[in-house]
Amino acid sequence: MANHDSHLKRVTIHTVKTTLSQLLADAEAGEEVIIQRGQEPIARLVALKAPVRRFGALKGEVFTTVAFFKPIPPDDLDAWER
Numbered sequence: 001m002a003n004h005d006s007h008l009k010r011v012t013i014h015t016v017k018t019t020l021s022q023l024l025a026d027a028e029a030g031e032e033v034i035i036q037r038g039q040e041p042i043a044r045l046v047a048l049k050a051p052v053r054r055f056g057a058l059k060g061e062v063f064t065t066v067a068f069f070k071p072i073p074p075d076d077l078d079a080w081e082r
Contacts, residue, residue, distance in 0.1 A: 010034045010041070 009031055016023060016035055023033050023045060033045040072080075 008032045008034050008044075010036055012036055012038070016045075 009026065011019070011023065011033060013035060027033060027045050027047045030047065030050070034041045035043040035045060
């Protein structure tokens with residue numbers, strides 16, 4: 001399994017049998033669940049439809065400073081354009 005999958009929820013088949021309703025709710029909320037037999041990944045549980053994204057969902061959790069809106073200094077801009 002690729003390294004970028006390491007942040008996904010991983011559960012055993014036994015856990016799937018005992019918590020299927022919760023795992024389905026997690027998938028509906030946009031989470032991907034890897035189902036494993038022991039330590040071996042065998043399946044991925046994902047929602048069929050993408051979760052509804054609510055505008056402003058991160059309000060109060062994400063902040064910027066005034067510096068975010070200032071122009072990028074020419075030297076920095078040149079470095080990005082290379």
